[in-house]
Amino acid sequence: MRALIRFGKRDRLRFISHLDLQRFFQRAVNRTGLPVAWSQGFNPHPVMSFGSALALGWTSEYEVIDIKLSAPMGRKRTEDAVRAALPEDLPVLEVRMIDDKHPAPMALVRMSDYRITLEGDDAQRVYDQVSAFLERERVMGIKKTKSGEREIDIRPLAVDLRKTDAGLYARLMLTEQNTLKPDLLVKALADMAGVGVPEMRIHRLMLLGADAEGNGRPLMEL
Amino acid sequence: MTLSDRIEKLFMSVQKPVRYMGGEFNAVMKDPGDVAVRYAFLFPDTYEVGMSHLGMKILYHAINARDDAWCERVFSPWVDMADLMRQNGIPLFTLESRTPVRDFDLLGVTLQYEMSFTNILEALDLAGIPLRREDRTDGPFVICGGPCAFNPEPLAPFVDLIALGDGEVETGQTIDMYRKWKASGLPREDYLRMCAQIPGIYVPSLYDVSYNEDGTVRAVTPKPGSGAPEVVMKAMVPKLDEAVYPDKLIVPYGEIVHNRIMLEIFRGCTRGCRFCQAGMIYRPVRERNMAHLMEMAEKLVDATGYDEISLMSLSSGDYSCLPELARAMVEKFAARRVRIALPSQRIDNVLTDTLRQTQKVKKTALTLAPEAGTQRLRDVINKGVTEADLMRSVTDAFDQGWSAVKLYFMLGLPTETDEDVLGIADLAAKVRRCYFSIPKERRAPGLRITVSASVFVPKNFTPFQWAPQLDYDTVVRRQQLLRQALNQIKGVDFKYHAPDVSYIEAVFARGDRRLADALERAWRLGCRFDGWSDQFRYDLWLQAFRECGIDPDFYANRPRSEDEVFPWDHLDCGVTKTYLLSEWHKAQRAECTRDCRKGCTGCGMKRYEGACV
Numbered sequence: 001m002r003a004l005i006r007f008g009k010r011d012r013l014r015f016i017s018h019l020d021l022q023r024f025f026q027r028a029v030n031r032t033g034l035p036v037a038w039s040q041g042f043n044p045h046p047v048m049s050f051g052s053a054l055a056l057g058w059t060s061e062y063e064v065i066d067i068k069l070s071a072p073m074g075r076k077r078t079e080d081a082v083r084a085a086l087p088e089d090l091p092v093l094e095v096r097m098i099d100d101k102h103p104a105p106m107a108l109v110r111m112s113d114y115r116i117t118l119e120g121d122d123a124q125r126v127y128d129q130v131s132a133f134l135e136r137e138r139v140m141g142i143k144k145t146k147s148g149e150r151e152i153d154i155r156p157l158a159v160d161l162r163k164t165d166a167g168l169y170a171r172l173m174l175t176e177q178n179t180l181k182p183d184l185l186v187k188a189l190a191d192m193a194g195v196g197v198p199e200m201r202i203h204r205l206m207l208l209g210a211d212a213e214g215n216g217r218p219l220m221e222l
Numbered sequence: 223m224t225l226s227d228r229i230e231k232l233f234m235s236v237q238k239p240v241r242y243m244g245g246e247f248n249a250v251m252k253d254p255g256d257v258a259v260r261y262a263f264l265f266p267d268t269y270e271v272g273m274s275h276l277g278m279k280i281l282y283h284a285i286n287a288r289d290d291a292w293c294e295r296v297f298s299p300w301v302d303m304a305d306l307m308r309q310n311g312i313p314l315f316t317l318e319s320r321t322p323v324r325d326f327d328l329l330g331v332t333l334q335y336e337m338s339f340t341n342i343l344e345a346l347d348l349a350g351i352p353l354r355r356e357d358r359t360d361g362p363f364v365i366c367g368g369p370c371a372f373n374p375e376p377l378a379p380f381v382d383l384i385a386l387g388d389g390e391v392e393t394g395q396t397i398d399m400y401r402k403w404k405a406s407g408l409p410r411e412d413y414l415r416m417c418a419q420i421p422g423i424y425v426p427s428l429y430d431v432s433y434n435e436d437g438t439v440r441a442v443t444p445k446p447g448s449g450a451p452e453v454v455m456k457a458m459v460p461k462l463d464e465a466v467y468p469d470k471l472i473v474p475y476g477e478i479v480h481n482r483i484m485l486e487i488f489r490g491c492t493r494g495c496r497f498c499q500a501g502m503i504y505r506p507v508r509e510r511n512m513a514h515l516m517e518m519a520e521k522l523v524d525a526t527g528y529d530e531i532s533l534m535s536l537s538s539g540d541y542s543c544l545p546e547l548a549r550a551m552v553e554k555f556a557a558r559r560v561r562i563a564l565p566s567q568r569i570d571n572v573l574t575d576t577l578r579q580t581q582k583v584k585k586t587a588l589t590l591a592p593e594a595g596t597q598r599l600r601d602v603i604n605k606g607v608t609e610a611d612l613m614r615s616v617t618d619a620f621d622q623g624w625s626a627v628k629l630y631f632m633l634g635l636p637t638e639t640d641e642d643v644l645g646i647a648d649l650a651a652k653v654r655r656c657y658f659s660i661p662k663e664r665r666a667p668g669l670r671i672t673v674s675a676s677v678f679v680p681k682n683f684t685p686f687q688w689a690p691q692l693d694y695d696t697v698v699r700r701q702q703l704l705r706q707a708l709n710q711i712k713g714v715d716f717k718y719h720a721p722d723v724s725y726i727e728a729v730f731a732r733g734d735r736r737l738a739d740a741l742e743r744a745w746r747l748g749c750r751f752d753g754w755s756d757q758f759r760y761d762l763w764l765q766a767f768r769e770c771g772i773d774p775d776f777y778a779n780r781p782r783s784e785d786e787v788f789p790w791d792h793l794d795c796g797v798t799k800t801y802l803l804s805e806w807h808k809a810q811r812a813e814c815t816r817d818c819r820k821g822c823t824g825c826g827m828k829r830y831e832g833a834c835v
Contacts (some may be wrong), residue, residue, distance in 0.1 A: 015240060031526065056234070066517055085247075087247050
């Protein structure tokens with residue numbers, strides 16, 4: 001049995017790196033008192049996996065961790081135990097018990113929804129590029145990879161993009177081959193507006209998988 | 223924009239923002255409106271170093287256990303952050319509430335190491351607090367404790383109070399006194415005068431220092447009418463089982479130096495190694511009861527989720543029921559996969575029984591500290607360990623599957639000769655032979671022997687406080703001598719450093735008030751994080767001494783006469799000067815002193831109520 005847990009990352013804890021968060025959860029699961037399953041081998045550790053890494057400084061209400069249990073546990077008890085083991089700024093938002101055959105969350109992720117809030121004098125000029133962006137057939141952007149920089153067409157990677165009261169709402173592809181990060185999207189919009197990249201706050205609203213037709217479905221519901 | 227927002231703006235531009243983030247699990251949050259005293263506790267080094275320190279955890283807990291006070295943490299911002307804070311006008315702040323340190327009532331500073339002194343000045347400056355006490359008209363009182371508080375004279379103009387000895391009780395007394403002073407409406411200086419009555423509290427500004435023509439101290443005396451005691455006795459907690467100890471520990475997000483539960487099994491050491499300041503100033507030995515330790519361990523495992531417990535003390539092998547304790551711990555926590563680690567093992571009583579127990583959970587490098595290469599020199603320093611002890615320990619360890627051994631030595635100990643230095647290589651070769659004496663099928667592959675040799679720094683309140691530090695050139699020559707000798711032995715790795723840092727450390731370890739100007743000058747020239755080899759600037763330190771007209775050799779390399787008045791003679795660490803002098807004489811005769819568990823050696827500790835019963 002596994003516990004699929006959705007949690008938030010907010011306020012000051014947005015500065016924990018993904019690696020530090022993983023280490024943190026190793027100790028946090030020890031605090032839960034849950035019958036956590038341990039890996040075999042030379043260096044045993046609790047069996048768990050994460051949804052998708054969140055960049056340093058971004059907040060989220062849709063982080064997912066999958067913890068393997070060695071004995072059956074009720075959903076409510078699991079939720080309470082995990083909540084007690086986490087600090088306030090990593091709030092537990094949803095818990096679902098799944099069986100061992102359920103695919104790992106990481107393998108299901110296809111896209112992510114973000115709220116992007118721009119700051120500074122150029123913010124409005126960047127927001128104003130949304131419709132132009134959507135009308136374009138191609139928008140070239142520079143993607144930084146481990147092996148260097150590469151120019152890619154980011155237009156098809158933006159599944160949805162809208163101006164909202166809070167800033168931008170964006171649904172962006174998030175797979176191993178095709179990923180568009182929100183800061184790269186903003187850079188492209190800023191380039192189109194002919195201004196520098198404004199400071200921004202990025203908040204993950206949801207991680208999504210896809211149904212048979214390729215339409216986005218919330219990860220927790222798959 | 224709030225201060226918190228302005229701080230976070232810098233996070234994306236610095237290494238490891240997690241150092242400044244706060245919000246860790248078990249960090250204590252209170253409502254500022256609910257407390258009478260805000261206490262900022264500064265560890266003048268990085269977050270990773272400070273968060274690994276047991277004393278800070280104890281005092282953080284002790285202060286926060288009070289309803290009327292809130293203790294928050296501060297660490298030295300790394301140089302990248304410090305520079306950005308200055309550029310952006312952000313004052314030094316606490317991790318919990320991100321409040322400027324200058325707005326606190328009390329600022330506690332722990333002095334773990336002489337080479338962190340410039341970081342204290344850096345922190346005061348970043349906080350916007352004038353460096354010198356006489357220039358401060360408001361803001362927190364600065365209280366320093368920790369081992370280096372036993373020679374606080376170089377810091378005298380910068381601090382308000384020095385807390386000597388165990389902090390559990392005296393820290394609370396300084397808080398009580400603060401409330402009393404605040405309610406009285408008396409001027410700022412009166413808080414200092416009031417605190418001079420607290421056992422263990424030394425108020426440097428209430429003392430006059432006079433000097434002889436040769437530059438040595440003539441006398442340190444209380445100012446007339448100050449009410450300050452002629453000699454300040456250290457604070458001592460007689461029974462540790464009754465002292466406060468954290469039942470929760472902050473669990474950091476980033477990796478820190480020692481990321482595990484630290485369980486202090488006893489305080490003090492009875493060995494009497496003559497170079498060791500901790501062995502003198504933390505007397506007497508006070509053990510915690512085993513049942514109490516088991517209970518503390520369980521609470522801490524539950525509260526933190528850590529998978530490792532370190533049994534802490536100056537010499538854990540000396541705990542009177544160590545085998546029982548280790549076995550009970552291993553049994554109790556094995557199912558929860560919690561490892562038990564025994565640090566600073568001593569070679570004369572690493573119990574193979576205990577070793578077997580710990581190994582069941584984890585196998586790290588065996589760390590041994592013979593300190594000196596020959597029996598004669600080990601007798602001089604009263605390291606009551608023989609070559610046979612060492613060989614037995616490593617052979618046992620190799621037999622049980624260890625293949626990595628770390629050996630720690632000091633160069634430049636009093637009376638050391640080239641022969642003693644070559645004795646280190648000799649020992650390393652013998653350790654190697656022990657490994658090959660174990661049949662191939664029984665021993666673990668991949669022998670690694672690491673020999674580390676630090677440069678000896680004579681410390682005050684030790685029998686070697688009269689000894690000069692070995693001169694720079696001889697140290698360098700002996701390091702090379704040892705390096706060449708060790709090169710002849712296969713599989714040995716030699717670690718050593720230039721004597722620069724040890725030399726500056728030696729200056730401050732036995733310094734007086736006149737060094738304060740050089741310290742400030744060095745900081746103004748840019749010295750900070752002197753304990754970090756990538757930051758240490760020897761050239762700037764020498765320049766600072768030159769500009770202040772101070773000869774550092776006077777402090778580091780001068781032999782002291784037996785009747786010299788020391789700058790710390792008005793402080794009492796528990797061990798008397800008479801005892802230290804008799805130990806210094808015995809050292810010169812290479813005569814050993816027994817472990818005082820086997821019978822009192824008359825160090826002077828019995829003068830303290832509740833000690834040595």
